[in-house]
Every structure is written in structure tokens, then in C-alpha cells.
Amino acid sequence: MRIIVIGAVAGGTSAAMKARRNDEKAEIVIYDKGKHISYSGCGMPFYLSGEVEKSSELTPRESGYFELAHEIYIKTEHEVEKIDPKTKTILVKDLKTGEKFTDQYDKLVIATGARARDLLVEGATLPHVFSLRTIEDMFKIDDYLKTHKVENVTVIGSGYVGVELVDSFTKRGMKVTLLEKMEQIIPNLDEEMAQYVRSYLETIGIKIFTGVDVKKITPTSITFHQGEKEHESPSELVLVAIGVKPNTEIASEAGIVLGDSKAIKVNEYLETNIKDIYAAGDCMEAWHMIDKKPLYLPLGSTANKTGRIVGDNITGGKVIFKGVLGTAIFKVFDLSIGQTGKTEKQALKEGLDYLVITHTKPDRPHFMGGQDMIIKALSLKDGTIIGAQIVGHEGVDKRIDIIATTMTLKGKASDLEDMDLAYSPPFATARDPINYTGMILENALKKNRKLISAKELLRPGQTKRVILDIRSPIAFPQSHLDEAINIPQMYVRDNLTKLDKDAEIIVCCLSGWTSNAVQNILLNEGFKDVKNLAGGYVSIANHLRLLKNK
Structure with a gap:
């Protein structure tokens, strides 16, 4: 069997390596129009910053390695110009000599990746x-x-x-x-x-x-x-x-069906509409693991995963690609940002019946240098987790991966609440932010612990409500909403008669945690409509900055 792969970065080399592990006798050839192969594209910003000192650390493998160690033959600076599915051949151009030739395949893997979108303005082609x-x-x-x-x-x-x-x-x-x-x-x-x-x-x-x-x-x-x-x-x-757009011109010209994103449409085995032609990596249209809707989200992790699946399937396997959650993380200076699954704006657009919570907890105890992380999580009304975003300094990777794992296993808020996670002060709090995320969702879903966002609270036209600010008499004068009344937490029980049990009461504190305790007091005392401001005054200040920037 002769396997030809078009593209020698993450998806292509992963497919070739897996195929070789499964089949010692297969002929495997990779064509790539670039000079460099199997490199870490995600590491390039860190080379430019100086954090990665040697470029060779991003390009650990050369063509010779694949040939000597795995009998995989990689032809760099060779561009595949045409695919002919009827004859199972490709037309290749040697970019160094200009020579063109055909090559024959039994199985073809398209891993042509994506290219940067052009900026179409005056001066966009200048050398700087x-x-x-x-x-x-x-x-x-x-x-x-x-x-x-x-x-x-x-x-x-x-x-x-x-x-x-x-x-x-x-x-x-x-x-x-x-x-x-x-x-x-x-x-x-x-x-x-x-x-x-x-x-x-x-x-x-x-x-x-x-x-x-x-x-x-x-x-x-x-x-x-x-x-x-x-x-x-x-x-x-x-x-x-x-942004980027998928390199799919030669696939389209060969009659391979593209999705709405103009990336290659594949089935669950990552095979295209043409038998024996597969696609992997950034040129392929994936689908969301939650609802199976088509999704084009080119990520290095997905390229490696899909390449491995293709390599298995072209050598006799039947591995199913389950889709992606869009799990991603990046770092800017000392801040880490992670996300997985649906965002709230996606949930709104798709008409999902969901619950959203936002809260702030330290990544580890403050006495160990812990810093606050802001966690936003979404669930369906049955508790099924459908998305999360986290902004913090440390520990974001661990928490976003836990939520992604829970979603992959179709887990619910109760699973997050009950999860048995590692604890020691250098790493986490005794009750992890993940446990709190599950608990807040569960309380809102099953125990009438309603939440209100800063956006909803500050929406114009809101009347007939009581905003109860439970911060200290020192913090309250420094910053508060004009209509808020101040009863510090320790005095709430002694001042219940000042509050109308039939009114809508919104309890506010700094971060949303102490206000939950007061919400419990009021509900237990017979107050009917009590909401907790999710994220507290931290979220109000953030939303006001957002409005100012708009």
C-alpha cells in the first residue's frame, strides 16, 4: 500500500507516524511546499519574545530523521498542484527545479493546513x-x-x-x-x-x-x-x-466537498466524500462535541489528534472522531486565559435554555501567595456542563482541563461539586474553585439560590427592587450604586424588619461569596425573591469599564 500525505506539519506527520506504527510494509511519502516540517507553530510567539532561545527547539525533526528512523520519505519544497481521484494520482511541482511529475496513491491524506488572512488596505504589502x-x-x-x-x-x-x-x-x-x-x-x-x-x-x-x-x-x-x-x-x-483560512483549493478542484467554513467536510472516520481520501488538521472542518454542529476552530491539539486518527483509519482502523470542545488556553504576561465549550453568546444565539454563573476564588490560599481567578460556567437546566471560561494568574490550566474532562464525559454540576481533587496549600484551597463552581450551579438549579449578573443589574429601566450592599461601612462609601442600602453582613439578622419580604432583593458584596451567605439568611427567614450578584462589585466595576470602552 502506498500512502501519500500532503502537508508535513502537525496533522500530516502525526498521520504518517501512526500509519507506520500500524503497518511496517506501507510506502509512506509526504509532500510539503515549505522548507520546515513538524514544527511547533504555537511556540513561535515565545521565540520572538526571547523565552525560547533557539529556533531549533521548535523544529526538532528534519526529513532525514523520519527517513532513517521510520522509513517515511518527506519531500520539502514540493507543492502538490492537483489531485486526480479517478486515477488516484497527484501532480507535484519541485519548487527548486520547476520540474513537475505525478505520483500514485492508494490512500491520500490532505493535511494542507491554513494560511493567514490578508489585510486588504493601502500599504498592507509594505516590507514591515x-x-x-x-x-x-x-x-x-x-x-x-x-x-x-x-x-x-x-x-x-x-x-x-x-x-x-x-x-x-x-x-x-x-x-x-x-x-x-x-x-x-x-x-x-x-x-x-x-x-x-x-x-x-x-x-x-x-x-x-x-x-x-x-x-x-x-x-x-x-x-x-x-x-x-x-x-x-x-x-x-x-x-x-x-485569523486564518483553510488551504482547500486543490481539494475543492478535485471534487471534495467543503463545509460552510470552506474547510474539508469529513465523516466520523475523517474520510472525505471521495473514497480513500482523508483530511486532518487545520484544513478540516470539525464539529462541536456537545451538539455535533460543524465547527472550524484550527488548534494544534486538534491537528495532532485528527492526524493520529487518520493514520489509524488508513491502515485498517475504525477510530471515531468525537468532535471538539474548543478547549484552549493562552498566556499574556502573567495572566492566563482558558476556555472550553460554549460561550454565553453562543448559547444565546443558539436558543439554549441555560444557567450561567460567575464567581471569584483564589487559585490557592492567600497565605501561600494565592491570587484570584474569575470563573464563568454554563450548564443546561438539567445540570449538564456546556462551557466555561477562566481568567487568572496560576492554576487556570488545571481547572479548565477538569471542566473539559467533565464535559467530555457528559458530566453535570453535581459532579464538579463532589469531585475529589488534590489539595495542599501550595497548589489549591481545601475546597477547590472547581468544587465551588459545581456548588453554585447546583444551588441555583435546585435550591432557589438565584443569581443576577452585573449586566442585568445595570440594565436601564430596572425598578421596584432593593439592592442590599452588605460590605463594611468603610468600603461602602468608597464605591456603591446610588440606590443601594448598606447593612453590613454582621448586622443583617438584626435589621430584617427594615426589608420587605415581598420585594425583589439583590444582595451585593465584593466578590459574590459573602452575599450568598446573606441570601441564605433571607431565604430561610421567608423572603421570597432574593438574588445574589454574581461576582459582586468586582463584576460591576468590570462591566462599567466595558461600557466605557464601548
Whole structure:
């Protein structure tokens, strides 16, 4: 059997390696139009920041290794120009010589990846304008920084890569401006979670503009509109990070069906509509594990996973791809941001009947240097967990992976509440933030412990309610809502007669935890409609900043 793979990065090499493990006799050839193979694309921002000292750490394997160790033959600087499913052949061009030739396959794996989207404005092709998608891109940016005086950098696009590059350029001593077309940074997050990240970046000195329309790039500046206002910002280097699109032209020309995302549509075995042709990695359209809806979310973890599944299936396996949750994590300076599953805006758009909670807990005890993490979680009304986002400094990776695991196993809020997790003060609190997440959801779902978000609380037109601020007499005068009344927690029981048992009462504290205790007191005393402000005054301050930025 002859296996041909198009693409020699994560998905392609993973497929080839798995195929070789299953079949010693198969002929395996990989074609790639680039010079570098099997590299860590996700590590490139950290090379540019200086955290990864040697580029060779991102490219640990060369073609010779695969040939000598695994008898996998990789032809770099060879571009596949055409696929002919009828004859089971491909047309290949040697980019070094210009020679063209055909090659025959029994099984074909398309792992052509994706490419950076172009910015279509005046000046976008100037030599100081870059994108970061390949190792070659990384070297070009690094070489430019070493040979030119760059004091000001503009990053256009605030997805994962864009935000990581803000970190990279800042660590190299440059002043960075971040531009985003949408009304919030990090569009994959819910707006209030993204606002926590924005506030953090602004305290570091990053200039951020959202709702932006870039108009022109010159060798020393960039011009953009924000509403009716025109801005011109100095910039000796521009990094465009406005997303990617799948490389699927040759697949489409061969009659392979594409999905709505223009990525290759596959079945549960990752086979295309044409027999013996499979797809893996960033050129493939996946689907959401929760509802099986098509999803294009190119991630390195998915590329490796799908490559391995394809490698197994082309050598006789029947491995099923179950879909993705979109689990992701990234770090900017000392802040970590993780997410998995559905966001609230997705749940709203899809008409799901869901519950959402937000709370703040330390990643470990404060006496061990613990810092607060903000956790937002969504469940269906039966308790099934469908999504989460976490912003914090440490321990975000552990918690987001626990929630992703729970979702993969169709777990519920009660499972999070009862989970037996490792505890020692250097690592966690005795009752982990994950346990609290489950408990808050369970209380809201089954014990009438209603929650209200800062967004809902501050929505104009809200009347006939009592906002009970239970913070101390020292904290209350410093910042509070105009209509709030102040009864500190320790005095609530002595002042119950001052409150109307039939009124809607919203209890507020700093972070939402103490207010839950007061909510319990009021409900146990016969008050009928008591809500806890999720996230407390921390969430109010964050929402007010969000409104100001809009």
C-alpha cells in the first residue's frame, strides 16, 4: 500500500507516524511546499519574545530523521498542484527545479493546513507588515527586528496569537498598540471576560482600540477609524493577526466537498466524500462535541489528534472522531486565559435554555501567595456542563482541563461539586474553585439560590427592587450604586424588619461569596425573591469599564 500525505506539519506527520506504527510494509511519502516540517507553530510567539532561545527547539525533526528512523520519505519544497481521484494520482511541482511529475496513491491524506488572512488596505504589502503563520514568517519577523530600528509595533487582531504577540513585542522593549475590528478584544470570549483581560493589559501600558477600521499603513505609521474619529499611530512594524483560512483549493478542484467554513467536510472516520481520501488538521472542518454542529476552530491539539486518527483509519482502523470542545488556553504576561465549550453568546444565539454563573476564588490560599481567578460556567437546566471560561494568574490550566474532562464525559454540576481533587496549600484551597463552581450551579438549579449578573443589574429601566450592599461601612462609601442600602453582613439578622419580604432583593458584596451567605439568611427567614450578584462589585466595576470602552 502506498500512502501519500500532503502537508508535513502537525496533522500530516502525526498521520504518517501512526500509519507506520500500524503497518511496517506501507510506502509512506509526504509532500510539503515549505522548507520546515513538524514544527511547533504555537511556540513561535515565545521565540520572538526571547523565552525560547533557539529556533531549533521548535523544529526538532528534519526529513532525514523520519527517513532513517521510520522509513517515511518527506519531500520539502514540493507543492502538490492537483489531485486526480479517478486515477488516484497527484501532480507535484519541485519548487527548486520547476520540474513537475505525478505520483500514485492508494490512500491520500490532505493535511494542507491554513494560511493567514490578508489585510486588504493601502500599504498592507509594505516590507514591515507581517503575519505569523509559519516558521518562515517567524524568521522574517525576527530578522527584521534585528536589522531595523523598531520602537512602535501595531498588532491588528486580538485573537490568541495577536494577544500573545503583544506580550512578545513588549518583552523586546517595544511600545505596542493593539487594534481590533470587533467591539471587544479576544472575540472568542464573552465580553465581560475579555474586559478583565483588557483592563489587565491597559494597566501594563498597552494601548487598545476596539471597533476599529484600518485605513492605511505607511512605513512609519498606521491610520485607522474608530467610529467617526480618525487616529494616526506611529508604527515601524505591523503584525496582522486577523485569523486564518483553510488551504482547500486543490481539494475543492478535485471534487471534495467543503463545509460552510470552506474547510474539508469529513465523516466520523475523517474520510472525505471521495473514497480513500482523508483530511486532518487545520484544513478540516470539525464539529462541536456537545451538539455535533460543524465547527472550524484550527488548534494544534486538534491537528495532532485528527492526524493520529487518520493514520489509524488508513491502515485498517475504525477510530471515531468525537468532535471538539474548543478547549484552549493562552498566556499574556502573567495572566492566563482558558476556555472550553460554549460561550454565553453562543448559547444565546443558539436558543439554549441555560444557567450561567460567575464567581471569584483564589487559585490557592492567600497565605501561600494565592491570587484570584474569575470563573464563568454554563450548564443546561438539567445540570449538564456546556462551557466555561477562566481568567487568572496560576492554576487556570488545571481547572479548565477538569471542566473539559467533565464535559467530555457528559458530566453535570453535581459532579464538579463532589469531585475529589488534590489539595495542599501550595497548589489549591481545601475546597477547590472547581468544587465551588459545581456548588453554585447546583444551588441555583435546585435550591432557589438565584443569581443576577452585573449586566442585568445595570440594565436601564430596572425598578421596584432593593439592592442590599452588605460590605463594611468603610468600603461602602468608597464605591456603591446610588440606590443601594448598606447593612453590613454582621448586622443583617438584626435589621430584617427594615426589608420587605415581598420585594425583589439583590444582595451585593465584593466578590459574590459573602452575599450568598446573606441570601441564605433571607431565604430561610421567608423572603421570597432574593438574588445574589454574581461576582459582586468586582463584576460591576468590570462591566462599567466595558461600557466605557464601548
